[in-house]
Amino acid sequence: MSRLTVKDLLDARGKHQFAMLRVETLEEAEAAEKAGVELLSIPPAMIMDRQFRDAAPTAFAFPGDNFYEIGDTADFLKWAFPLYKAGADGFYCSGSLQTVKAMADHGLPVCGHVGLIPSKRTWTGGFKAVGKTLASAQLVYQQCRALEEAGAFAAEIEVVPQAITAAIAAKTGLFLISMGAGPAGHAQYLFSDDVLGQNTGHVPRHAKRYADFSREYARLQQMRVAAMTAYVADVRDGSYPAPQHLVESDADVVAQFCDWLALQD
Template identity: 85%
Template sequence: MAARLTVRDLLDQRGKHQFAMLRVETLEEAEAAEKAGVELLSVPPAMIMDRRFREVAPTAFAFPGDNFYEIGDTGDFLKWAFPLYKHGADGFYCSGSLRTIRAMAEHGLPVCGHVGLIPSKRTWTGGFKAVGKTLETAQLVWRQIRALEEAGAFAAEIEVVPFAITKAIAERTNLFLISMGAGPAGHAQYLFTDDVLGQNRGHIPRHAKVYADFATEQDRLQAMRVTAMSAFAADVHGGAYPGPEHLVASEADVVATFRDWLDQEA
C-alpha cells in the first residue's frame, strides 16, 4: 500500500503532478475515492473522528473543514483542530481570519486558506461569481495569496478565478494551489462528489463536470422503495403479513400449560 502523502510531498510535487481532490460526505464516497486514486479529500470533521475513515481511505490526504462562523474565533479554531490532528487530519481548511491562520500555523498545524470566490464571504466580492476578471479584483486575489503566505498557510483553495490569473499567481507563489474552477495551473483540481456523481439537483457550477447520473438512479431506487413499502402496508392492512412462514411456533402442550398458568395468575 502506498504511503500517505505529507505536506512536504505536496509542496515538492507542485507542477510535477496534478492532484485530484474531492469533497466527500460519506464513508462510501471516501472509500470509492481512495480506490479511484483521488489523492486529496475534503471531509466533514466528524469523519476524521470515525476510526472507519482510515480503514477505507488509508492513504488520502484529508482536509477537515467548516465555515468560520460554525467554529468561532481563533481559540475555538485551535480547540477544534487539535483533536482532529490527533486523530489523523493531514491539513485544515480555514476561512477564518489571518490571525487564526497564523495561530494554527505557529502550532504546526498545516493550514489551507481560501481566495477568490469565498462562498461564506461572497458579499464582499458581489455574490456567486468569478473574482479576478478585472485588474482590481485580480490584485485582490494576489493580495489574499500574499497574506496567506505571510500568515504561514501552506496551501490555498483558489476558487472561480480566471485561469490566466491563476497561472500568473502560480508562477509567483510558494503555496500549494487547489483549483476549484480556477484552471489547470492549480496544483490540484477540486470538485464536489455531488457534482461528479450527478446527484446535485440544483444549480451545477460552470466548472463542474458530471461523470455519472446518480439522480436518475436515486429516483429509480426511491420508486422501488415506495412500491415495496406500499406492498408491505397493503399486506399488513389486509392480514397477509405476517404469514405462517414468518412465525415462530411452539409446542401445543407448552402453550396449553402457559395459558393455564396465566389463568391462575390473573
C-alpha cells in the same frame, strides 16, 4: 504507497497535477482512494472515525468547516489539535489571518481560501467569479500574499479566471487548489456530489458529472414506495404475517398456559 506530506505537495508544484474531492461518507472516501484521488476534503467528524484510515489510508486529508461553525482563533486551535492527533494532514481555514498565523505558528498545515469564498461572498458580489476586473484580480493576489505571509502552505482558489490563476501561480509559493480556477492550480478540486451526479439543483459551471446517482436514487425511491405499498396491502388483507413468519409452541404448553391465565385476576 505512503501518505503524502506537505513537503511532497510543495515539491510537486508544476510537476504533477493532483486530484482532490470533497467526500461526505466513508463509502465515498473508500471509492476515492481506490480511484487514485490523492487529496480529500472531509467533514471534521470523519477524521475521528477510525474507519476512515481503513477506507482511505494514503489520502492527504483536509478536515474543514466554515469559520462561523468553529469560532475565533482560540476555538480554531481547540478544534484542530484533536483532529491533528487523529491523523489530519492539513486544515481548511476560512477564518482570519490571525487565525491562520496562530495555527501555522503551532505547526499546523493550513489551507486558506481566496477568490470566491462562499461563506464571505457578500464582499465580492455573491456567487460569481472573482478576478475578472483589475481590482478584483489584485485582491486575489493580495489574499494569496497575505496567506503566505501568515504561514499557510496552500490556498483554495475558487472561480477565478484561469489566466489570473496562472499569473498568480508563477508568483506565489502556495500550493494552489483550483476549484473552477483553471489548470494552473496544482490540484483540481470538485465535490463528489457533482462528480457522482447526486445534485438535483444548480450545478456550477466548473463541475463535471461523471455518473447520474440522482436518477438511480429516484429509481430506488420508487422501489421503496412500491415495496412499502405492497407491505401495507399484505398487513391489511391478512397476507402478512403468514405461517412461515410465525413462531409456534407445543399445543400442551399453550393449553396449560391458557388454564393458568384463566385463574389470574
